[in-house]
Amino acid sequence: MWEISMFSVVFVEPENPGNVGAVARSMKNFAFRELILVNPKCDPLSKEAKALAMHAKDILESARIRKDLSFLSEFDLVIGSTGILADKYSTERSTVSPKQLKSILKNSKGKKAILIGRESTGLSNDELSLCDIVVHIPTSRGYPVMNASHALTVILYEISDLEEGEEKLASPEMKQRLCKEFSELVDKLDFMKPEQVKAMFKRVIGRSAIRIKEASALIGFMVKVKDRL
Template sequence: MTDDVDEGGEAGSVDHTDRPAPSTPKPVVVVVEPETPGNIGTIARAMKNFGLSELKLVNPPDLDPDGEAYGFAGHAREDVLPNAEEVTFEEVVENYYTVGTTAITGEDDRRHERFPFKTPVELRESLRTVAAPTALVFGREGRGLNNDELSRIDEVCSIPAADDYPVLNLGQAATVLLYELRELTVSETQLPDVSVTRAEEADIEQFHEFFEAFLAATGERSHRRERNALLMRRLLGRAHPTDREIHSLLGTFRKANAKLEHADFLAAKYDEPLYSRD
C-alpha cells in the first residue's frame, strides 16, 4: 500500500434521521505497525464518520499533537486519536473475534491463510450474527498483514478492486470497509428519510382522467390517445408519485383542459378555424 493521503475539509450536514439501532457490538479498529502518522489520522477520521471510537495501535510511530496524524484526523483529534491505546498483536487475538484485511488473496483453498475471504458487504452480513467483541485489523502500509498474522485471524476481508492494481492506500481501505459496515455501527445519519408515500389511488386515477381529456382536447387520434394514456399509466406505476406531486399535476392539467375547452368555445362562437389537429 502507498501512503499518499490527502487532507480534506469538513463536509456534510448536522441534521440526523433515525435509523434502526445497531444490534451487534461495535468493533474496535486495530492498525498493526503503521508507518505513516497521516494514515492513522485518516483512519481515526473514518472511524468518527462511521460511529466507531476505539482505536488500538500495534507498535505505532510517535503521534505528535501538532503533527500529521492530528492534522488528518478532523474532529477525531478530539477523542478517537488521543484515546488510542497501544497494544500487542497477541492481546488482540486473545481478546477479540478478529477480522483481518488484505488486498492479496489466495486463489483457492491451498492458501489457507488468505482463503476463504469475504468482501466488505459479505462481512457486514456475517458480523450481524457475531455477539462478541470484534476487532477489524489493518496491516502495514507496504506489506499489510503477513501470513503468520493472517493464520491467527478468525476471518479475512478483501475489498474488490481492479485486478492489475488491487492494493489500496491504508486510510482508503479502512474508510471503504467502515462505510460498508455502517449499518452495524451508525444508528442515524445526516441523510433525509428517503421512503416515499404513494399518493391516494383515487387522486392518481383522477389525474389519468384529466390526462385522457387533455389528449382528446389536443386532437390526438384515437389509437395515439390509447397508447399515450397507457404509457402514462406505466410511467406513474413505476414513479410512485407523492400527494404533493400528483396534486401539482392535477392543477396543471385542470387548467390546461379548461383553456383548451375555452379555445374550442371561442373558435365555434366566432366561426374561427380550429388549431391544427395534425
C-alpha cells in the same frame, strides 16, 4: 443490529502518521470509537496525524498502544484485511468481500476487532492466521492494493448499517421453512440425486442475506408448485 461499540479497529505497525490520522477520521465518520495501535512506527499524536484526523483528534488521544497481538484473545471475533487475493491452496487468505462480511455479522454477538496492516506490506500470513475472517476489497487488477485508511473506510461503511429503510433479513426459522418447502418440492420431482440438491440449496440459503420479502415470495411459489404437481 449489532452494537458499534463492540468493534475495535486495530492498526498493526502503522508507518505514516497521516494514515493514523485518516484512520481516526474514518472511524469517527461511522461512529466507531476504539482505536488500538500495535507497535507503531510513527508518532500517532504528531501534527501530521492530528491534521489528517481533523475533528477525530479525540480518537487519536484515547488510542491504546500495544506491543504485539497477544491481546486479541480479548475478542470473540477477529476480522483481518488483505489486498492480496488467495490462491486456491491458501488457508490464511481465504477471503470474503465487505458486503459478505456484513451479512456474516448480521446476527453475531460479542467483541470484534478489525485488523488493518502496515502500509508497506499489510498483514503477514502469521497475522492473518490469527483472524477468524479475512476481508478483501475487489479493485482493479492493475492496481489492487488500497491505502490502509481507504480500505478501512470501505469496510466500516459496509458494516455500519446506517442505511435508512433497509429491509429486514429472513430469520433462521424462516430460512428453515424455505429449505423444508424446497425439500418437499424436490421429493415430488424426478431428481437423480435429490439429497445432494437439497444440501446445495441449504448451503446457498445458509450463507445468503435473503430478505423477508424474498423468502416469503419463494415459499409461496414453492407451495403453489407443489399443489399443482
